[in-house]
Amino acid sequence: MLAIDDLTVRYRTAGGEIEALSSVSLKARKGSTLALVGESGSGKSTIALAAMGLLPAEAMVPSGRILFDGADILTMNAEARRQLRGSRIGLVFQDPFSVLNPSLRIGDQVGEGLVHHRGYTPERAFARAIELLDEVGIVKPEAVAKAYPHELSGGMRQRALIAGALASEPELLILDEPTTALDVTIEAQILDLLEDLRVRRGLTMVFISHNLGVVRRIADEVAVLYAGQIVEQGATEEVLQRPVHPYTKGLLAAIPRIGRRMGRLAAIPGRLPDLRNPPTGCRFAPRCPFATPDSTNPQRLLAVGDRMVRCSSAAALRDTSWPVQEEAVVAATADRSASEPVVEVEDLTKSFVLSRGALRWEGWRPVRDAVSITPVDAISLTVAPGEVVGLVGESGSGKTTLGRTILRLIEADSGLIRIAGETVSDKPQSALEAMRRTAQIVFQNPDSSLNPRKTIRELLGRPIARFGLSPKADIPKRVDELLDLVRLPAHYADRYAHQMSGGEKQRVGIARALATQPNFIVCDEPVSALDVSVQAAIVNLLADLRDRLGVAYLFISHDISVVAHLADRVAVMHHGKMVEIGPAEQIMNAPSHPYTIKLLSAVPRVDGPALARREVVAADGLA
Amino acid sequence: MSPEPTSAPARPPRKPMPLQLKAGLAITGTILLLGLLAPWIAPHPWDTISMRTRFLAPNATYWLGTDEYGRDVLSRLLMGARLSIGMGVAATLFSLAIGVPMGLAAGYFRGWIDEALMRLADVLMAIPPIMLGLLVLAVTPPALWKTALAVGFVYIPPIARLARSVTLTLANEEFIQAAKARAESTSYILFREILPNAWPPLIVEASLRVTYAILLGSALSFLGLGAQPPSSDWGLMISEARSFLDRAPWIALAPGFAMCLLVIGINLLGDGARERLDPRLKARLGKA
Numbered sequence: 062m063l064a065i066d067d068l069t070v071r072y073r074t075a076g077g078e079i080e081a082l083s084s085v086s087l088k089a090r091k092g093s094t095l096a097l098v099g100e101s102g103s104g105k106s107t108i109a110l111a112a113m114g115l116l117p118a119e120a121m122v123p124s125g126r127i128l129f130d131g132a133d134i135l136t137m138n139a140e141a142r143r144q145l146r147g148s149r150i151g152l153v154f155q156d157p158f159s160v161l162n163p164s165l166r167i168g169d170q171v172g173e174g175l176v177h178h179r180g181y182t183p184e185r186a187f188a189r190a191i192e193l194l195d196e197v198g199i200v201k202p203e204a205v206a207k208a209y210p211h212e213l214s215g216g217m218r219q220r221a222l223i224a225g226a227l228a229s230e231p232e233l234l235i236l237d238e239p240t241t242a243l244d245v246t247i248e249a250q251i252l253d254l255l256e257d258l259r260v261r262r263g264l265t266m267v268f269i270s271h272n273l274g275v276v277r278r279i280a281d282e283v284a285v286l287y288a289g290q291i292v293e294q295g296a297t298e299e300v301l302q303r304p305v306h307p308y309t310k311g312l313l314a315a316i317p318r319i320g321r322r323m324g325r326l327a328a329i330p331g332r333l334p335d336l337r338n339p340p341t342g343c344r345f346a347p348r349c350p351f352a353t354p355d356s357t358n359p360q361r362l363l364a365v366g367d368r369m370v371r372c373s374s375a376a377a378l379r380d381t382s383w384p385v386q387e388e389a390v391v392a393a394t395a396d397r398s399a400s401e402p403v404v405e406v407e408d409l410t411k412s413f414v415l416s417r418g419a420l421r422w423e424g425w426r427p428v429r430d431a432v433s434i435t436p437v438d439a440i441s442l443t444v445a446p447g448e449v450v451g452l453v454g455e456s457g458s459g460k461t462t463l464g465r466t467i468l469r470l471i472e473a474d475s476g477l478i479r480i481a482g483e484t485v486s487d488k489p490q491s492a493l494e495a496m497r498r499t500a501q502i503v504f505q506n507p508d509s510s511l512n513p514r515k516t517i518r519e520l521l522g523r524p525i526a527r528f529g530l531s532p533k534a535d536i537p538k539r540v541d542e543l544l545d546l547v548r549l550p551a552h553y554a555d556r557y558a559h560q561m562s563g564g565e566k567q568r569v570g571i572a573r574a575l576a577t578q579p580n581f582i583v584c585d586e587p588v589s590a591l592d593v594s595v596q597a598a599i600v601n602l603l604a605d606l607r608d609r610l611g612v613a614y615l616f617i618s619h620d621i622s623v624v625a626h627l628a629d630r631v632a633v634m635h636h637g638k639m640v641e642i643g644p645a646e647q648i649m650n651a652p653s654h655p656y657t658i659k660l661l662s663a664v665p666r667v668d669g670p671a672l673a674r675r676e677v678v679a680a681d682g683l684a
Numbered sequence: 685m686s687p688e689p690t691s692a693p694a695r696p697p698r699k700p701m702p703l704q705l706k707a708g709l710a711i712t713g714t715i716l717l718l719g720l721l722a723p724w725i726a727p728h729p730w731d732t733i734s735m736r737t738r739f740l741a742p743n744a745t746y747w748l749g750t751d752e753y754g755r756d757v758l759s760r761l762l763m764g765a766r767l768s769i770g771m772g773v774a775a776t777l778f779s780l781a782i783g784v785p786m787g788l789a790a791g792y793f794r795g796w797i798d799e800a801l802m803r804l805a806d807v808l809m810a811i812p813p814i815m816l817g818l819l820v821l822a823v824t825p826p827a828l829w830k831t832a833l834a835v836g837f838v839y840i841p842p843i844a845r846l847a848r849s850v851t852l853t854l855a856n857e858e859f860i861q862a863a864k865a866r867a868e869s870t871s872y873i874l875f876r877e878i879l880p881n882a883w884p885p886l887i888v889e890a891s892l893r894v895t896y897a898i899l900l901g902s903a904l905s906f907l908g909l910g911a912q913p914p915s916s917d918w919g920l921m922i923s924e925a926r927s928f929l930d931r932a933p934w935i936a937l938a939p940g941f942a943m944c945l946l947v948i949g950i951n952l953l954g955d956g957a958r959e960r961l962d963p964r965l966k967a968r969l970g971k972a
Contacts, residue, residue, distance in 0.1 A: 465861075468865060470861055470865060490867070493867055494867060497865065497866050497867040498866075500865075501865060502861070504858040505858075509857045509858040509859065510857075510858035510861075510862055511859055512877055512880075512881070513881065514880040514881055515880075523866075524866050527867075527868065573862065577866065
């Protein structure tokens with residue numbers, strides 16, 4: 062159906078030419094799903110853009126062909142390509158929140174392609190849009206077709222976008238991270254829908270994702286990309302269960318598994334090679350524990366059994382697994398039950414007024430019924446010294462608000478907060494000096510949490526100076542110690558945030574939180590913005606720091622498997638309420654609340670029995 | 685487990701300086717230099733009246749001719765450059781000094797402080813600039829520093845608005861939350877965390893404001909409300925030459941062209957600086 066042959070794509074940038082794809086060859090068979098997997102910078106989205114003929118102007122294609130049903134997309138003229146895009150190839154993008162035009166009705170946007178490509182009248186297209194919305198599982202298609210995008214939830218919008226891509230009866234559907242912006246339960250529904258459509262319509266799908274669990278659920282075949290090259294390609298279950306290429310092995314080992322607690326995750330050291338001047342040999346060699354002298358020679362895709370692997374020692378590595386480091390630090394597990402909890406929260410409540418509501422008359426008095434939400438609803442929680450309490454929940458469940466309310470970054474409406482034995486909920490902000498030193502926070506987005514105009518030395522030195530923790534002359538030494546603690550070299554002190562990678566920035570964020578020697582840190586989605594291999598390194602670092610320093614964490618994440626790996630106890634939040642809390646093992650293996658069960662069953666996993674497709678079925682209504 | 689390698693990611697090479705910036709720097713720099721060196725390089729005394737050399741057209745001795753009192757126009761022009769640029773810069777500094785803290789406070793505190801400050805700015809904006817200048821200068825004896833003050837006052841609202849809008853986006857950044865989480869004082873957050881990030885757009889805006897200030901200052905001088913004779917402020921020069929425009933047009937044209945050139949130069953400088961400092965452009969470069 063779609064065949065990519067020896068495709069190379071380069072981007073001209075201010076810093077020089079970047080080779081985004083290096084002679085990539087792929088084939089998507091008719092009626093099957095091919096998944097492209099890779100971390101950021103692997104070139105997976107470039108493949109999607111190239112296949113749609115949508116490469117930006119800075120892109121150059123020095124070699125390669127993209128054959129769709131025998132015709133080369135790259136040599137077509139713009140008009141022929143446009144015709145193809147609208148009618149035979151459909152595309153679904155990552156972010157359902159920004160792709161829909163906010164000022165057009167859903168039905169008009171879904172039927173738009175029909176008007177342009179099939180010559181439908183707008184009325185007929187609208188009628189057809191309603192049928193399509195029905196087909197993608199939207200409950201009241203007539204009402205939804207007349208709605209505007211802001212009235213729909215994320216899952217509904219993604220369904221509408223899929224309906225739009227299907228409108229012109231395409232044979233090929235290209236999906237670029239279609240579920241990444243969605244919650245896991247919604248993600249499961251969308252994956253089921255796609256599978257259903259593939260079977261019903263005989264669609265061919267190219268599915269791009271960074272999430273191996275999602276890929277396992279949907280793809281027949283998977284191609285793993287690294288630094289613009291395919292490193293391993295084969296049947297999904299084969300590749301995920303018995304990876305051959307070292308990168309695939311590392312990627313899979315870096316994913317925390319639910320229900321299998323390990324001391325530490327396997328992390329892949331190092332970073333992507335500089336693509337302005339890619340190494341001629343194996344591009345993964347500098348990070349590879351199995352590298353041999355032969356790795357510096359150009360590597361070709363070799364057949365190993367039924368799959369293709371770009372590694373000259375592939376056959377030898379078949380049954381070797383990625384080395385997992387033994388636990389170096391002996392856990393300093395104090396007797397937690399005996400000591401006083403470091404954080405105690407009782408009946409904490411916070412609500413926000415969303416809008417003041419419509420004006421109405423009550424007798425002679427005008428009143429407004431305020432519309433408010435309560436993201437933190439009577440929550441009680443304790444955290445023992447050195448304990449990790451995981452907080453999971455979907456977007457809008459109130460996890461972040463809870464974390465910030467405990468630290469008094471958001472003021473609570475009512476409830477009691479005690480930190481390190483001191484009641485802080487009734488004190489004015491100016492009297493929180495001791496608490497501010499004891500309790501710190503690590504943020505989700507390392508780009509936003511470090512002031513771009515300050516060097517790392519200034520960023521880390523400020524908390525020390527602020528609380529007068531060491532004499533002024535000793536601050537540089539203390540900064541070096543902090544950098545060492547988060548395993549960054551000392552010369553990083555003179556850098557600015559933009560001169561570091563995402564993982565390094567997050568290490569600085571952690572070091573800043575540690576600068577005041579706190580007993581308790583709120584980790585607000587600290588690994589969500591990072592790639593899997595970097596995520597594993599940060600999670601390990603957090604675990605090490607807990608063991609060495611005895612810091613307690615409130616670890617907030619939407620990724621249940623990360624929480625399951627790190628946390629001693631897990632709390633599940635849903636619509637501002639804590640629906641379940643208990644030891645991590647118990648929550649993961651024997652959840653009791655229906656919401657927890659639903660959440661856990663929706664998590665895409667890379668291990669365990671292959672899920673029967675269509676396991677979670679639930680309809681979402683108008684938001 | 686080991687951290688990312690220690691090698692620094694190669695920084696993208698500095699973007700070549702935009703042409704506008706170069707041209708702007710050259711023009712503005714030359715005028716500034718000439719103005720500063722005026723007492724030493726002016727070919728004739730700027731304020732000596734000489735009845736024998738009245739209304740001379742440009743010639744070899746008097747390159748730009750002489751005015752109605754026989755003074756050398758070129759020398760007066762050079763001396764006047766200091767006044768015009770000085771007035772423009774002083775006015776802009778004044779509006780920065782008031783407008784930036786105003787904008788920071790409005791954008792950071794929001795709520796009624798924001799409302800109060802911004803409505804105040806609206807009131808200021810509703811008064812035509814010349815009117816406000818007239819108001820200040822009409823009730824007190826005119827002087828150049830008062831013109832600068834009046835002009836600076838007029839340009840507070842745009843600066844405050846810009847500072848506010850930059851602050852609004854910066855206040856949502858997580859590093860502000862981090863500063864709050866270590867109980868930093870409000871003034872530390874405003875001036876040490878937010879302000880350094882707000883500078884680039886403010887500097888660009890301020891450099892463009894200098895040109896408006898020079899023009900408005902000259903207009904006020906033209907109306908007799910700024911520098912007083914025998915000062916060689918450009919606006920005043922044009923005003924005095926107005927009555928002889930038919931007989932000796934060079935007296936008015938010289939300061940007119942000079943002002944034109946200066947305004948173009950500073951505008952180019954500001955545009956070039958915008959291209960260079962725009963944080964969005966920078967972010968795009970950083971990603972590549």
